[in-house]
Amino acid sequence: MSEALSRVLSGQSWDEFCDSLKAAGRTILRPETPATEIDRAEGWRYLSRLTRAALERMLEFADPDFPEFYALSHETIKIGSDNPDNDYRNCIIAGDRDYRVRGTRGTAPYLSFGTKAERYAIDGTQASTGELYATNMQFEPDGSFEIILSATPKPGNWLPMAADSSMLIVRETHFDRAIEVPATMSIECLGRPAKPAPLSAEKLDTGLKSAAAFVNGTAKAFADWMAIFKKTPNDWTVLPQETWTRIGGDPNIFYLWAYWTLAPDEALVIETGIPACEYWNCQLNNYWDESLDYRYLPIHVNNHTARLNADGTVTVIIAATDPGIGNFLDTAGHSNGCAMWRWVRSEDQPIPKCRVEKIANLG
């Protein structure tokens, strides 16, 4: 009997999965994390969400011969400042195979495809191994398209992979979901076997181990970032952009992160001029880098939704109550958390100015 099989039959695989999840709880209790009820409650929920994401990633959508798109971030799974304007699609790939993505463009203003060598579970990194943007792609007159993913160059729409590419990330950015038509797409491994193999004890054992490692690794990676952002509260932490492409960021995007901490009567006022760019947005996250609940609350603003000042600049207000000026983002019961600014395909990357004011003194 293989070791994996005996681990499965004895229940050891499952027991270790549960024990390893339990160990991830240490991250939520690290000394620098906020000891408030809401941040702790959301911390435990965050771990449970990472568990769902991890089981999908490592167990259910883990066959590179039969990949299918799933979403590692959406309304109720949120990782690493997930963009509320995005529909994310993720899928497993393997650099030694070729894939074909077929779909329809839809009308979302921004659509990008990136292949990544995913090492979240190992060292928290996710290196870019190929990028393709809708602006550089060919589409049929009816909007349909085809992309070949391959480690060797291909004619037409080609998305490069490296030997260790393991994940495809698709970012579809909407300015206004109410009027834009979403893209559709599916993926197929070329030259795949006729039918998927049944689940083996080895795959289950590895899947559960990897899932628990993903929960631990992801929670730790973003908690580590927050510890760094915390050193300059209520202002952007400006780091070289390679930092973010190394963990799965889109190379077209200039990312700024900030830790914010505010008393109930305080507001973080952010002001900037707007350079020529394809898209920008600013969003509010909790301490665990989950976007706040954008289904129900005003927690982000973009180039389409923002109300600009008379001089063309923009003011964003992060606060518990709306002072009636600028673009209000609702902290919704949180006293601290993370904020992100994105400049996308931007001619210039100004650093928006931040200052803390009493809400009563605004407006």
Added chain:
Amino acid sequence: MTDSAADKAMTAKMWDEFCDTLKEAGQVVLRPEVPANAFDRTLGHRFLAGLLRGGLEMALDYANPQYPGFFRLADETKKMLNDNPDNFYQNCVIDGRYEYKIYGTRGTVNWFSIGSKGSSTDISVMVDTGNIDSSQMTFEPDGSFVIWASVEKKPGNWLPLAPTSRSLVVRQTFGNRKAEKIADLNIECLNPTAPNNNPTPESVQGGLIGAARFVKNIGLMTIEWQERYKAHINKLPSDNQERCQRAGGDPNIHYYQSYWKLEPDEALYVHLDDIPECHTWNLQLSNYWMQSLDYRYFKINVNKFIAHYEPDGSVIILIAGRDPGPKYKNWLNTLGHGEGGMLGRYVGAKSFPKEMKCKLVKLADLA
């Protein structure tokens, strides 16, 4: 003295209890009733992992009835209780004390129904409190629609709720899954009183423990049901309809539920020669854990619209581990399993045969 949820949130106790309860649920797979082979035990753990994902969505992420959303307790990778391969299921946590607007577009799916279900302290019991289906609804010319869900009757499309209603179950039933587009459904609570959807220590505590208990309870319930169905292995008698309804079944559906067990050289020959007039019918194969087999890649179910019919209008279905040959066009592949669950349905019929007729045959004896 027991700690409050707030106390447990401040320490790791809330998370530790969740992990411990989940670990305990793993014992379900090791029970003596479960077939003692590597495949079924391996699948048992994946079954639990799927229940965990669905349980967390139901009890934690989509648990606030004032800020509801549709989620999927059963889908292509989360399967339980003989989930129907012809269905796109959606679930939603609501509360009959509030009113809701359900809105969307019709799509092209053959038929869909929405049922409201009442609360019960027993996880295996769901009480029917109201239904509406696409055949009873009015749609705008562009296919858009609104349904009002409330205790008080409303004009237009109305889904009745009772004050005790606690969830919605949506069944979108395909004729041909690959060719039809599902209806797009959204839901909004019309009279929330909470200012936001923030979790509290109590809601997270309840959600985590609720999810872990859901894993254990559905696991145990599955074993209990399969023990019952083992009493008529390889037969498909009409099930106890009341019990099926209590477990969340659709009142429009008449269920035939059982257990199959075949040697590699055997097949189950199902002859449907008394199909009543109905919206649709189907027959599906599941594994021991009552999870539909992988219909994305394999033919493991047959229905009214995709079946091959005999000249006399009857249908012959062969359940076997290998292709029984071109004469048997309705071959359902057991995919390497030696035993498991099976379920037949007559949907929207007015009369029902006592059974779906089955006989055990040797593959070698089939002409």
